[in-house]
Amino acid sequence: MNDHVYKKIELTGTSKTSIEDAVNLAIAKAAESVRNIHWFEVVETRGYVEKGKVTYWQVTVKVGFTLE
Amino acid sequence: MNDHVYKKIELTGTSKTSIEDAVNLAIAKAAESVRNIHWFEVVETRGYVEKGKVTYWQVTVKVGFTLE
Amino acid sequence: MNDHVYKKIELTGTSKTSIEDAVNLAIAKAAESVRNIHWFEVVETRGYVEKGKVTYWQVTVKVGFTLE
Amino acid sequence: MNDHVYKKIELTGTSKTSIEDAVNLAIAKAAESVRNIHWFEVVETRGYVEKGKVTYWQVTVKVGFTLE
Amino acid sequence: MNDHVYKKIELTGTSKTSIEDAVNLAIAKAAESVRNIHWFEVVETRGYVEKGKVTYWQVTVKVGFTLE
Amino acid sequence: MNDHVYKKIELTGTSKTSIEDAVNLAIAKAAESVRNIHWFEVVETRGYVEKGKVTYWQVTVKVGFTLE
Amino acid sequence: MNDHVYKKIELTGTSKTSIEDAVNLAIAKAAESVRNIHWFEVVETRGYVEKGKVTYWQVTVKVGFTLE
Amino acid sequence: MNDHVYKKIELTGTSKTSIEDAVNLAIAKAAESVRNIHWFEVVETRGYVEKGKVTYWQVTVKVGFTLE
Amino acid sequence: MNDHVYKKIELTGTSKTSIEDAVNLAIAKAAESVRNIHWFEVVETRGYVEKGKVTYWQVTVKVGFTLE
Amino acid sequence: MNDHVYKKIELTGTSKTSIEDAVNLAIAKAAESVRNIHWFEVVETRGYVEKGKVTYWQVTVKVGFTLE
Amino acid sequence: MNDHVYKKIELTGTSKTSIEDAVNLAIAKAAESVRNIHWFEVVETRGYVEKGKVTYWQVTVKVGFTLE
Amino acid sequence: MNDHVYKKIELTGTSKTSIEDAVNLAIAKAAESVRNIHWFEVVETRGYVEKGKVTYWQVTVKVGFTLE
Numbered sequence: 001m002n003d004h005v006y007k008k009i010e011l012t013g014t015s016k017t018s019i020e021d022a023v024n025l026a027i028a029k030a031a032e033s034v035r036n037i038h039w040f041e042v043v044e045t046r047g048y049v050e051k052g053k054v055t056y057w058q059v060t061v062k063v064g065f066t067l068e
Numbered sequence: 069m070n071d072h073v074y075k076k077i078e079l080t081g082t083s084k085t086s087i088e089d090a091v092n093l094a095i096a097k098a099a100e101s102v103r104n105i106h107w108f109e110v111v112e113t114r115g116y117v118e119k120g121k122v123t124y125w126q127v128t129v130k131v132g133f134t135l136e
Numbered sequence: 137m138n139d140h141v142y143k144k145i146e147l148t149g150t151s152k153t154s155i156e157d158a159v160n161l162a163i164a165k166a167a168e169s170v171r172n173i174h175w176f177e178v179v180e181t182r183g184y185v186e187k188g189k190v191t192y193w194q195v196t197v198k199v200g201f202t203l204e
Numbered sequence: 205m206n207d208h209v210y211k212k213i214e215l216t217g218t219s220k221t222s223i224e225d226a227v228n229l230a231i232a233k234a235a236e237s238v239r240n241i242h243w244f245e246v247v248e249t250r251g252y253v254e255k256g257k258v259t260y261w262q263v264t265v266k267v268g269f270t271l272e
Numbered sequence: 273m274n275d276h277v278y279k280k281i282e283l284t285g286t287s288k289t290s291i292e293d294a295v296n297l298a299i300a301k302a303a304e305s306v307r308n309i310h311w312f313e314v315v316e317t318r319g320y321v322e323k324g325k326v327t328y329w330q331v332t333v334k335v336g337f338t339l340e
Numbered sequence: 341m342n343d344h345v346y347k348k349i350e351l352t353g354t355s356k357t358s359i360e361d362a363v364n365l366a367i368a369k370a371a372e373s374v375r376n377i378h379w380f381e382v383v384e385t386r387g388y389v390e391k392g393k394v395t396y397w398q399v400t401v402k403v404g405f406t407l408e
Numbered sequence: 409m410n411d412h413v414y415k416k417i418e419l420t421g422t423s424k425t426s427i428e429d430a431v432n433l434a435i436a437k438a439a440e441s442v443r444n445i446h447w448f449e450v451v452e453t454r455g456y457v458e459k460g461k462v463t464y465w466q467v468t469v470k471v472g473f474t475l476e
Numbered sequence: 477m478n479d480h481v482y483k484k485i486e487l488t489g490t491s492k493t494s495i496e497d498a499v500n501l502a503i504a505k506a507a508e509s510v511r512n513i514h515w516f517e518v519v520e521t522r523g524y525v526e527k528g529k530v531t532y533w534q535v536t537v538k539v540g541f542t543l544e
Numbered sequence: 545m546n547d548h549v550y551k552k553i554e555l556t557g558t559s560k561t562s563i564e565d566a567v568n569l570a571i572a573k574a575a576e577s578v579r580n581i582h583w584f585e586v587v588e589t590r591g592y593v594e595k596g597k598v599t600y601w602q603v604t605v606k607v608g609f610t611l612e
Numbered sequence: 613m614n615d616h617v618y619k620k621i622e623l624t625g626t627s628k629t630s631i632e633d634a635v636n637l638a639i640a641k642a643a644e645s646v647r648n649i650h651w652f653e654v655v656e657t658r659g660y661v662e663k664g665k666v667t668y669w670q671v672t673v674k675v676g677f678t679l680e
Numbered sequence: 681m682n683d684h685v686y687k688k689i690e691l692t693g694t695s696k697t698s699i700e701d702a703v704n705l706a707i708a709k710a711a712e713s714v715r716n717i718h719w720f721e722v723v724e725t726r727g728y729v730e731k732g733k734v735t736y737w738q739v740t741v742k743v744g745f746t747l748e
Numbered sequence: 749m750n751d752h753v754y755k756k757i758e759l760t761g762t763s764k765t766s767i768e769d770a771v772n773l774a775i776a777k778a779a780e781s782v783r784n785i786h787w788f789e790v791v792e793t794r795g796y797v798e799k800g801k802v803t804y805w806q807v808t809v810k811v812g813f814t815l816e
Contacts, residue, residue: 256371303596528575
């Protein structure tokens, strides 16, 4: 391992079913434009409610990747 | 959208199976007495343990709804 | 209930599938050497990413048990 | 001053023009159903944006009043 | 224990003598209108001062009870 | 509403006159290069002082927009 | 710029009209006895309420100045 | 009440017996050189231990007073 | 004083009467198995309630001691 | 000074030798693609350990620069 | 050791070379006017950047000393 | 990499010369009794002062290692 610099970006993924799926969506979206994603950190979990039911999970993550 | 005022109340839902279910239960209970719930924010995730296994997930959420 | 003293230790469980499984693993591991675990509190949720997919959930919990 | 107990409730006021107006609206709404409001504390300032302009300020306050 | 939902409310008790008395007063007041209080968490300790002496302890607690 | 991913960027707007104007400037600047800004959250309010007067308000916001 | 040492003091300004005025008052008061004030940071925004209206904004700032 | 400016200073009081006494000592000491102390906020509670017993409570408070 | 390394462990003491007694119990328990305890820091104050009265104070402390 | 807008990005620099070098590396890397960097704020200091020795310091900074 | 009261003041030291030097400068400056400084706590580490290089480390510390 | 459980312990290292050395000492001490240390996180930086000079840096780290 050489001296690396990593960048963190903050994304919010959404899902109708679970916290994990919301994170997966955010990572998948980030991977479309960024290579070398190594880790994420959950910073906030929220959600939308309609008619007394959770309709969307919204999970905000910081995503870390190597700056090339 | 007119000028609205929202109220947030803090609830702890419990579930034997998942974090999502604990949140769902809290929202469903709130919806029994409060109309117009719009969103929630997870503020704490805890749980009870018995005989080395998680028996209850306890998830505390702030639930936001329109004050009429 | 008499006057008790509890100790909290901080563990990070990992799982390929879910946040709940990562917590379950940490609790199960703790239960190998500590009796009387009563509760846990999630303090951090992170994960590893490879090829644009989450490969490991890493959930850090504080685990509370009775000091005998 | 006798021994008092105060309750704090959490409200989010909205305004098209300013942070102060959003707070004023939240306090005015609370005063419709609660007497003896004494103070507030700002806990969060957010807003909605449309077409590159702030359309709504959303200010969350904790409002303290005497429990009678 | 079945699946329960708990509510937390935030109260500030006051006392001329001690932190513990201020909490006791807040709990006693809450118990006038709420059944099934199970726990509290201290979130802030403040006080008033007159002529260089503490005249009132003000302790804010979150009080948790079962929603029936 | 489909499953969306949002990105948050952190900007500091400045203004000689008010907190609101500093936020407005940050949002307007962001809107020059980013479409679909939906919300902001104030994270820090600071300012410069010269000759005993506030000369610049500096307000840092997180700005959230849809990733297309 | 040589090596400098700055001191921060914590002040609460009050105003009947706005957050900005409360900060301005705090800075103006500090400037009566301290030279070389360079910046401030808002750390808390609260207020007094009477008869359902905000009567005083109370804004606490940390004020930074050069130690000579 | 006119427009006032308050200053907060941070003190740590110590006591062999209780948290309340440590705060009382800090306030009493502050009152020797500062007039018009109005309130305090507890920001940290620590202590020294010798031979397995608490020998000193150390309570840090922010003390607020009117700037004249 | 030579170069030392200290370890902090996190304990929750309980008491029917006061915050101070709950801390004392935690320290006394720690001293049964750890020598050279030097200080503690209070990190959380909670309690159990039964029939509208506080039955147990639960105070969590970090306890620091020299690693030999 | 005119009204400016600044952007903050979050980077993690690494170094085998010191916290300062890890920050320097992050700033140098940012300067390859961003002009007008004015300041940074350290937000996290971590490190990797191998065979009981620190092999990498990892320092996360927020880097602020003028948006042109 | 008798019952003491300590005061904490907040200073920002600067240095072209290291975090430690910035702290040393702040402590040395404080020692010019305050006797009996016993400890410090780092509360913030920032810095100025020019031409892609760190030109000044700015480290804010709380400095504690005995009130006589 | 299989599913692992990590434990974090909290240590304070001391050094007369630098923050890095204080961390190194804490890690070296931990490595005497714990194998498989992988990372650390700095949680607090403090120090002792005598005669207006820093005599000891005290850096608290959380040290993470694999539970076998």
